[in-house]
Amino acid sequence: MTAQKLDGTATLKTIKAELADRVEKLKAAGVTPGLGTVLVGDDPGSRWYVNAKHKDCAEIGIESIRVDLPGTSTQEEVEAEIGRLNADPACTGFLVQQPTGLDEFALLSRVAPEKDVDGLHPHNLGKLVLGEDGPLPCTPVGCIELLRRHGVEINGAEVVVVGRGLTVGRPLGLLLTRRSENATVTLCHTGTRDLAAHTRNADIVVAAAGVPGIITKDMVKPGAALLDVGVSRVDGKIAGDLADDVWDVAGWVSPNPGGVGPMTRAMLLSNIVLSAEQALERL
Numbered sequence: 001m002t003a004q005k006l007d008g009t010a011t012l013k014t015i016k017a018e019l020a021d022r023v024e025k026l027k028a029a030g031v032t033p034g035l036g037t038v039l040v041g042d043d044p045g046s047r048w049y050v051n052a053k054h055k056d057c058a059e060i061g062i063e064s065i066r067v068d069l070p071g072t073s074t075q076e077e078v079e080a081e082i083g084r085l086n087a088d089p090a091c092t093g094f095l096v097q098q099p100t101g102l103d104e105f106a107l108l109s110r111v112a113p114e115k116d117v118d119g120l121h122p123h124n125l126g127k128l129v130l131g132e133d134g135p136l137p138c139t140p141v142g143c144i145e146l147l148r149r150h151g152v153e154i155n156g157a158e159v160v161v162v163g164r165g166l167t168v169g170r171p172l173g174l175l176l177t178r179r180s181e182n183a184t185v186t187l188c189h190t191g192t193r194d195l196a197a198h199t200r201n202a203d204i205v206v207a208a209a210g211v212p213g214i215i216t217k218d219m220v221k222p223g224a225a226l227l228d229v230g231v232s233r234v235d236g237k238i239a240g241d242l243a244d245d246v247w248d249v250a251g252w253v254s255p256n257p258g259g260v261g262p263m264t265r266a267m268l269l270s271n272i273v274l275s276a277e278q279a280l281e282r283l
């Protein structure tokens with residue numbers, strides 16, 4: 001048996017076409033969505049992500065406001081740029097690309113919550129905990145959207161999330177346990193005694209540990225859906241958390257690259273369009 005692919009690259013394309021229509025309607029109503037990014041330093045990975053995000057935006061008619069700062073920038077200098085983007089009406093939403101090497105909690109807290117298109121502002125994470133509407137974190141929602149669009153049942157599923165990071169594991173646990181998703185979630189982490197005992201029981205495994213090949217074939221329930229969110233570099237190449245042999249046992253696999261990465265970008269675009277639509281309602 002070989003698993004079917006949960007194709008994030010193809011899904012990104014579909015979502016872009018859907019969003020392009022909404023961008024056109026916004027412009028007709030007098031609001032042009034504009035994404036701002038703040039990039040600090042010259043980490044090649046971060047540079048690639050920011051470039052990709054602006055290219056995505058250009059494709060569907062979203063304007064770009066790019067702020068690239070030297071790696072020597074101080075906390076105060078970066079906070080000043082955040083203040084400028086908060087005040088700039090052409091910027092309907094923006095993000096601070098991580099990592100910056102600075103106090104990220106302080107930076108994130110400075111972003112106007114209604115312009116937080118990453119959904120990572122403490123105010124918006126608080127709303128997620130409370131079950132209030134607000135922008136949602138892109139990578140975890142991307143995981144859910146990828147499963148939905150391929151017809152993988154989430155309602156009632158046993159889901160194991162591996163990793164308790166602030167951008168993926170933690171918020172994903174919160175999202176999946178909402179009434180609208182209705183999954184039973186086990187959040188595993190470095191303190192988990194027997195990871196395989198949990199994953200073997202799971203209908204869906206989201207691997208976001210950042211440990212190359214940590215999920216192997218013997219740890220997978222036949223037919224399960226596996227999402228690779230781990231990003232490590234081994235010999236300059238991207239290595240995910242899934243071992244190559246999992247395809248023999250799983251029913252669905254979201255590879256890395258080509259899975260959740262493009263979905264993260266799709267959900268960012270979706271958050272940008274949503275925040276512009278809400279800005280229009282406030283006019």
Ligand SMILES: Nc1nc(=O)c2c([nH]1)NC[C@@H]1CN(c3ccc(C(=O)N[C@@H](CCC(=O)O)C(=O)O)cc3)C=[N+]21
Binds near residue numbers: 257260263265
């Ligand atoms: N404030 C902030 N927001 C983010 O959204 C954010 C961040 N910081 N820091 C870093 C992570 C990482 N991230 C990815 C986005 C796209 C791909 C992606 O599209 N990857 C492609 C190609 C990868 C390649 O070939 O290099 C793929 O998986 O097919 C991956 C990873 C967003 N992040």
